[in-house]
Amino acid sequence: xxxxxxxxxxxxxxxxxxxxxxxxxxxxxxxxxxxxxxxxxxxxxxxxxxxxxxxxxxxxxxxxxxxxxxxxxxxxxxxxxxxxxxxxxxxxxxxxxxxxxxxxxxxxxxxx
Numbered sequence: 001x002x003x004x005x006x007x008x009x010x011x012x013x014x015x016x017x018x019x020x021x022x023x024x025x026x027x028x029x030x031x032x033x034x035x036x037x038x039x040x041x042x043x044x045x046x047x048x049x050x051x052x053x054x055x056x057x058x059x060x061x062x063x064x065x066x067x068x069x070x071x072x073x074x075x076x077x078x079x080x081x082x083x084x085x086x087x088x089x090x091x092x093x094x095x096x097x098x099x100x101x102x103x104x105x106x107x108x109x110x111x112x
Contacts, residue, residue, distance in 0.1 A: 001020075001044045002026070002041075003023050003043060003045045003047065004028075004037055004038060004045070004046045004070075005027040005028070005046075005047045005048070006028050006029075006030070006031060006047070006060065007049045008030065008049060008053055010029070013029070016047060026043075030053040030055070031054050031055030031060045034046075034048060034055075035055055035060050035063050038060075038063075038069070038073075040069070041069070042069050042073075043070055044073065044074075045073065046070065046075045047076050047078060048061070048075065049077070050078075050087070058087070
């Protein structure tokens with residue numbers, strides 16, 4: 001499985017890589033680099049933060065859905081849990097999943 005991870009914090013990127021150790025993980029620290037990767041490579045899963053430098057997570061997902069090879073690739077937006085209802089509505093319109101950091105931690109405990 002090939003996963004694209006886009007998050008500004010190195011510690012988060014490394015933690016995700018560690019958790020997904022058996023999969024190929026390509027990681028970037030800003031939305032523009034993640035978007036460029038998504039336009040030229042196919043991924044099985046995309047994990048990204050909402051608050052990204054250069055191109056935000058919402059803009060990244062919107063562009064992926066409109067202009068990339070990964071139009072139907074599942075996207076998980078990693079969130080802090082303080083999103084407004086407007087952000088949540090936009091996430092659903094973009095056909096992405098919005099997960100809090102706590103939900104991701106719970107998923108890890110399930111050994112999925």
